[in-house]
Amino acid sequence: MEVQPELASGEVKHLQRCINDLVSLLALPAIWSGGDPSQVLHTLLDALLRMLRLDLVCARLTLPVGEAPVEIVEIVRTAEPRASMPSAHEICEALSQCLKDGSRKWPPLLRNLMGEGDVSIVPLPVQGELGVIVAVAQRTDFPRQTEALLLSVAANQACIGLQEARLLAHQKRVSAELDQRVVQRTAELAAANEELKKELAERGLIEERLGREERELKRSEVRKTAIVDSALDCIVTIDHEGCITEFNPAAEHTFGYRRDEVLGKHLADVIIPPSLREKHRQGFARYLATGKARVLGKRIEMTAVRADGSEFPVELAIARIPLEGPPSFTGYLRDITERKQAEQALRRSEAFLAEAQHLSHTGSFSWRVATDEITWSEQLYRIYELEIGVPVTLELIRSRVHPEDLTLFERMVEEARVGGSDFEWQYRLLMPNHSIKYMHALAQSTRDQDGQLEYIAAVQDVTARRLAEEARDKARSELTHVARVTSLGTLTASIAHELNQPLSGIVTNAGTCMRMLAADPPNVEGARETARRTIRDGNRASEVITRLRTLFGKKEATNEPVDLNDATRDVLALSLSELQKNRAILRPELADDLPLVTGDRVQLQQVILNLLRNASDARSTIHDRPRDLLIRTEPDDNNRVRLSVSDVGIGFEPQAADRLFEAFYTTKNEGMGIGLSVSRSIIERHHGRLWAAPNNGPGVTFSFSIPCRPESLTSDSTRDSRIPSVSDGA
Amino acid sequence: MDALPREAHCYAMELRREKRAMERPLVSVVDDDESVRESLPDLLGEFGFAARAFSSAEEFLASDCVDQTRCLILDVAMPGMSGPELQRELKLRRREIPVVFITGQREEIVRLQVLKQGAIACLFKPFSDTAMLDAVNSALHPK
Numbered sequence: 001m002e003v004q005p006e007l008a009s010g011e012v013k014h015l016q017r018c019i020n021d022l023v024s025l026l027a028l029p030a031i032w033s034g035g036d037p038s039q040v041l042h043t044l045l046d047a048l049l050r051m052l053r054l055d056l057v058c059a060r061l062t063l064p065v066g067e068a069p070v071e072i073v074e075i076v077r078t079a080e081p082r083a084s085m086p087s088a089h090e091i092c093e094a095l096s097q098c099l100k101d102g103s104r105k106w107p108p109l110l111r112n113l114m115g116e117g118d119v120s121i122v123p124l125p126v127q128g129e130l131g132v133i134v135a136v137a138q139r140t141d142f143p144r145q146t147e148a149l150l151l152s153v154a155a156n157q158a159c160i161g162l163q164e165a166r167l168l169a170h171q172k173r174v175s176a177e178l179d180q181r182v183v184q185r186t187a188e189l190a191a192a193n194e195e196l197k198k199e200l201a202e203r204g205l206i207e208e209r210l211g212r213e214e215r216e217l218k219r220s221e222v223r224k225t226a227i228v229d230s231a232l233d234c235i236v237t238i239d240h241e242g243c244i245t246e247f248n249p250a251a252e253h254t255f256g257y258r259r260d261e262v263l264g265k266h267l268a269d270v271i272i273p274p275s276l277r278e279k280h281r282q283g284f285a286r287y288l289a290t291g292k293a294r295v296l297g298k299r300i301e302m303t304a305v306r307a308d309g310s311e312f313p314v315e316l317a318i319a320r321i322p323l324e325g326p327p328s329f330t331g332y333l334r335d336i337t338e339r340k341q342a343e344q345a346l347r348r349s350e351a352f353l354a355e356a357q358h359l360s361h362t363g364s365f366s367w368r369v370a371t372d373e374i375t376w377s378e379q380l381y382r383i384y385e386l387e388i389g390v391p392v393t394l395e396l397i398r399s400r401v402h403p404e405d406l407t408l409f410e411r412m413v414e415e416a417r418v419g420g421s422d423f424e425w426q427y428r429l430l431m432p433n434h435s436i437k438y439m440h441a442l443a444q445s446t447r448d449q450d451g452q453l454e455y456i457a458a459v460q461d462v463t464a465r466r467l468a469e470e471a472r473d474k475a476r477s478e479l480t481h482v483a484r485v486t487s488l489g490t491l492t493a494s495i496a497h498e499l500n501q502p503l504s505g506i507v508t509n510a511g512t513c514m515r516m517l518a519a520d521p522p523n524v525e526g527a528r529e530t531a532r533r534t535i536r537d538g539n540r541a542s543e544v545i546t547r548l549r550t551l552f553g554k555k556e557a558t559n560e561p562v563d564l565n566d567a568t569r570d571v572l573a574l575s576l577s578e579l580q581k582n583r584a585i586l587r588p589e590l591a592d593d594l595p596l597v598t599g600d601r602v603q604l605q606q607v608i609l610n611l612l613r614n615a616s617d618a619r620s621t622i623h624d625r626p627r628d629l630l631i632r633t634e635p636d637d638n639n640r641v642r643l644s645v646s647d648v649g650i651g652f653e654p655q656a657a658d659r660l661f662e663a664f665y666t667t668k669n670e671g672m673g674i675g676l677s678v679s680r681s682i683i684e685r686h687h688g689r690l691w692a693a694p695n696n697g698p699g700v701t702f703s704f705s706i707p708c709r710p711e712s713l714t715s716d717s718t719r720d721s722r723i724p725s726v727s728d729g730a
Numbered sequence: 731m732d733a734l735p736r737e738a739h740c741y742a743m744e745l746r747r748e749k750r751a752m753e754r755p756l757v758s759v760v761d762d763d764e765s766v767r768e769s770l771p772d773l774l775g776e777f778g779f780a781a782r783a784f785s786s787a788e789e790f791l792a793s794d795c796v797d798q799t800r801c802l803i804l805d806v807a808m809p810g811m812s813g814p815e816l817q818r819e820l821k822l823r824r825r826e827i828p829v830v831f832i833t834g835q836r837e838e839i840v841r842l843q844v845l846k847q848g849a850i851a852c853l854f855k856p857f858s859d860t861a862m863l864d865a866v867n868s869a870l871h872p873k
Contacts, residue, residue, distance in 0.1 A: 496834065497807075497834040497835055498834075500834035500835075500836075500854075500855040500856060501766070501834050501855065503855065503856040504763075504765065504766055504769075504832075504834065504855035504856040504857065505763070505765025505766060505768070505856075506765075506856065507856035507857070507858065507859075508765075508769035508770055508773050508859065508862075509765075509769040509772075511773055511858070511859030512769060512772045512773040512776055512859070515773070516772075519776075526772065529772075530772060533768055
């Protein structure tokens with residue numbers, strides 16, 4: 001080729017640049033190595049655009065993806081767009097038009113394809129069917145020779161790169177598939193492994209268990225033999241034919257057979273009395289046939305027979321031995337001769353007790369205080385007229401207690417809960433038919449095995465006795481009253497009669513005397529005689545009075561030191577039962593260090609008793625409230641000692657207080673006034689005084705106050721109080 | 731008269747009583763109490779009646795005075811037959827004599843009872859001489 005110098009230098013530069021570009025193109029695979037096809041194309045197109053100063057470059061590829069249909073990828077790279085420049089899409093469309101004829105051969109160069117403005121298009125077959133690269137430049141000298149060379153090299157490079165990329169992708173896909181397959185297989189192997197491990201472990205466990213079970217079975221056998229041999233109960237096992245397979249020492253002892261004598265023999269022939277053998281055989285046969293048994297799993301009592309033929313009662317429990325194969329059974333037998341005897345003795349004893357309770361109208365109960373668990377005897381149910389066996393509660397008992405005795409009942413329950421000591425009380429029941437029953441209860445406290453408080457009590461229905469007593473008491477008190485009134489009346493009449501006789505004589509004689517003296521002539525002799533008789537009758541009257549005094553006069557009262565507290569306590573002890581009968585609650589408040597008094601102990605006690613009775617009698621009209629009686633001793637002013645008896649029960653009607661005062665000031669037939677007037681005279685004899693006063697609250701207080709014993713006195717001035725003084729009595 | 735010995739005086743009194751009895755109505759006194767038996771006849775004598783005293787109802791019934799007695803002064807309560815019983819007995823014998831009861835027991839019930847049975851009066855001892863005179867007079871002269 002002919003070369004001009006200036007031209008030659010331009011040519012050299014051009015060639016140098018071409019070589020540089022060629023080198024760059026050849027270096028491209030290093031850049032896209034490992035990339036996917038699109039990355040290869042991007043890199044190539046960018047390089048061509050820059051290298052050949054193209055206006056547009058694009059690539060169209062059909063990429064086979066596995067066996068899937070061909071996919072067309074278009075990649076377009078442009079330099080700065082110009083107004084006259086066709087779009088990449090238009091170019092591709094144009095190319096498609098020219099390839100429409102079906103020719104798969106790309107033309108090497110297309111010129112002025114778009115008409116306006118020159119565009120050079122260089123289609124680059126990339127391995128023919130794979131695709132095409134189109135380079136577009138508006139330059140007229142495009143493509144120069146060197147540029148065509150570069151383009152074809154580029155096309156080759158693209159082809160190699162794409163093939164490599166395609167290969168790589170294929171490899172990657174295969175590798176990924178392989179990996180996945182490996183993972184899957186690994187997982188399968190791991191699962192299989194796991195299963196194997198599990199299987200091994202299970203096999204180990206089973207072996208271990210089998211070993212353990214075997215050991216346990218051995219131990220259990222030893223244990224069972226020991227139990228069977230040492231059992232107190234007879235243990236007999238039989239097979240499905242009813243033949244004895246085991247006969248323990250207790251059975252040997254009880255029945256009198258040796259084990260080896262009976263093994264293999266029919267059970268029925270050994271221990272069952274002849275009379276029952278047939279029944280036993282039938283039952284056994286029925287069980288074998290139907291599987292239904294009347295005796296299995298139950299405790300039954302029957303008669304058994306010993307080797308010597310003697311019969312005795314046994315308790316029997318039969319259990320089927322839970323083994324496969326023909327059924328076999330274990331029988332547990334216990335000689336219950338002693339228990340039977342004890343049961344009979346107990347029944348007899350219970351019958352005796354019930355009869356005794358019935359005859360004596362006495363019931364019994366136990367009461368566990370902590371749980372309020374109450375057990376009654378049958379007789380108690382009868383007494384309370386409740387259905388035998390209904391659960392007993394305090395509430396139920398309370399429903400029967402007479403309303404007037406409820407307060408007392410509650411108090412007893414309360415005290416019993418905390419007390420823990422034996423107690424005794426009397427109360428009444430109000431039955432549904434409004435009849436009243438009198439009860440007398442005696443309770444003994446015990447502690448059960450847990451140390452809990454429990455009362456065992458006997459309750460007697462004393463209604464009949466009580467009614468008889470009441471009738472007797474009434475009769476007695478009426479008699480006393482009659483006797484007192486009668487004796488008083490008799491006394492009065494007798495005094496009057498005894499005195500009226502001589503008085504009558506005196507009056508008549510005096511009258512006669514006067515008449516004789518007034519006569520004319522006066523009958524002086526007659527008058528003297530009548531006057532003499534008057535004197536004699538006067539003396540007779542005087543004698544009558546002396547005789548009455550001897551007959552009815554009190555003996556001289558004794559004067560001894562008296563402890564009023566002691567005297568009071570004696571009276572309380574004597575009158576407690578009577579107070580209880582009136583359902584009065586007595587509260588003694590006796591002062592400590594009470595000075596002694598001088599007097600007649602018995603007389604003073606009569607006064608105290610009288611005051612208590614008055615209070616208690618007066619209270620008898622009150623039925624709906626508790627009755628509190630307060631008896632109190634205390635030092636009084638002026639070296640005196642005071643004793644008072646008060647009704648402090650709530651709700652003492654004012655009328656009742658009025659009645660008491662009335663009774664105190666009058667002497668009515670009731671005898672109360674008489675008792676009080678006697679009391680007053682006794683107290684006055686003791687230089688004291690007796691009075692009654694209404695309480696601040698309800699009720700009345702009777703008090704007496706008497707001087708202390710002189711020894712107790714300290715000054716001379718107070719000794720004057722011993723001098724009898726006129727008492728106003730109230 | 732003072733000079734007369736006691737026995738003689740008594741004898742004289744007895745004679746006078748008997749003599750009067752002939753002409754005066756006889757009043758009999760039956761009482762177990764001696765002072766009444768001693769004093770009352772003297773008083774009755776002073777009133778001008780003939781008087782006899784008996785210590786019991788039985789003694790009176792046994793005496794010969796039953797028919798002559800015009801008025802009977804009778805103690806209510808006596809050992810043995812009582813006053814009212816004697817009154818009933820006389821009624822049974824159809825010999826009804828007016829009765830004046832006297833009693834040492836001041837029992838209104840007794841008084842009413844005997845009055846109901848037909849007594850003339852019932853005087854409580856000690857009674858006044860005039861009350862006795864009134865009672866005897868009304869017995870002897872029924873209106």
